[in-house]
Amino acid sequence: MTMLDEIDFQHLQLDQHGPLAVLTVNRPGALNALNADTLSELSQATEAVIENPEIGALIITGGGDRAFVAGADISELAQLGDVYAGRELALAGQDVMQTIANLPIPVIAAVNGFALGGGLELALACDVRVASPRAKLGLPEVTLGLIPGFGGTQRLARLIGPGRALDLMLTARQVGAEEALALGLVNYVADDPLQKAREVAEQMVKNAPIALSLVKEAVRRGMDTSLEAGLEVEADLFGMLVATQDFREGTSAFLAKRRAEFKGE
Numbered sequence: 001m002t003m004l005d006e007i008d009f010q011h012l013q014l015d016q017h018g019p020l021a022v023l024t025v026n027r028p029g030a031l032n033a034l035n036a037d038t039l040s041e042l043s044q045a046t047e048a049v050i051e052n053p054e055i056g057a058l059i060i061t062g063g064g065d066r067a068f069v070a071g072a073d074i075s076e077l078a079q080l081g082d083v084y085a086g087r088e089l090a091l092a093g094q095d096v097m098q099t100i101a102n103l104p105i106p107v108i109a110a111v112n113g114f115a116l117g118g119g120l121e122l123a124l125a126c127d128v129r130v131a132s133p134r135a136k137l138g139l140p141e142v143t144l145g146l147i148p149g150f151g152g153t154q155r156l157a158r159l160i161g162p163g164r165a166l167d168l169m170l171t172a173r174q175v176g177a178e179e180a181l182a183l184g185l186v187n188y189v190a191d192d193p194l195q196k197a198r199e200v201a202e203q204m205v206k207n208a209p210i211a212l213s214l215v216k217e218a219v220r221r222g223m224d225t226s227l228e229a230g231l232e233v234e235a236d237l238f239g240m241l242v243a244t245q246d247f248r249e250g251t252s253a254f255l256a257k258r259r260a261e262f263k264g265e
């Protein structure tokens with residue numbers, strides 16, 4: 001097994017702190033904009049996290065003090081020559097965001113500044129978002145003659161509802177942290193979003209790992225289906241958990257009034 005901090009990236013930094021991995025998108029000179037190389041490194045980093053069984057949660061943040069990620073790299077977008085190249089870029093970005101969203105561990109975005117376009121789409125692929133009071137969030141693609149292409153039209157509407165999502169996408173306006181909190185776009189506002197993200201992640205990793213993974217799966221699959229089919233998914237996954245050692249441990253620990261020691265089995 002490769003230690004996460006042994007992998008060499010050009011535009012990312014991946015650190016391991018016990019059960020927490022922290023992935024920093026690190027191109028501060030371009031406000032951490034996602035060029036093709038950075039997207040590809042994000043994909044590699046996500047694979048490395050999946051393959052490391054010691055990692056219980058992932059935090060994603062931006063390098064420097066101004067931005068989480070200011071979007072896809074506009075100088076690369078400007079080079080797109082035809083319909084097919086545009087579609088391929090959107091599919092590649094969507095694929096990275098899907099891989100992050102489907103990780104079997106909690107993923108938290110520490111939004112330490114601008115989260116615009118592809119940057120907000122990256123934050124939307126995370127399970128929970130913590131914003132700095134200085135954060136500015138938005139999907140300004142229509143100002144470039146585009147629409148969001150890394151999942152934003154779908155994930156923002158699912159998270160905050162189509163009316164509020166359309167307001168943000170049609171106006172292209174940037175919202176501050178407090179408005180984002182009121183919209184349900186972020187979960188927490190904190191002066192030190194990385195520290196707050198660590199605290200939230202530490203609280204999460206105390207819980208049973210398979211249950212964490214399956215609660216994500218239940219919500220994800222339920223969002224894409226009818227209530228009836230979603231309830232069936234929930235019952236199936238609930239049943240699977242009853243067969244785990246962690247369920248035995250969690251219930252025995254409760255009854256014995258001691259702290260549960262989960263093994264992810």
Ligand SMILES: C/C=C/C(=O)SCCNC(=O)CCNC(=O)[C@H](O)C(C)(C)COP(=O)(O)OP(=O)(O)OC[C@H]1O[C@@H](n2cnc3c(N)ncnc32)[C@H](O)[C@@H]1OP(=O)(O)O
Nearest residue numbers: 029030031033070071072073074075114116117118149150
């Ligand atoms: C499928 C996905 C599509 C998309 O994501 S489309 C892109 C959506 N994002 C945006 O439209 C945001 C673009 N950026 C901005 O509007 C501004 O930046 C900010 C409001 C975030 C900050 O403005 P300010 O404080 O004046 O800084 P600055 O001088 O514009 O930026 C510093 C350096 O960062 C580069 N940069 C910023 N965002 C991007 C980007 N998205 N792609 C490529 N470069 C970017 C700039 O060009 C500049 O660089 P230099 O110092 O060399 O002039």
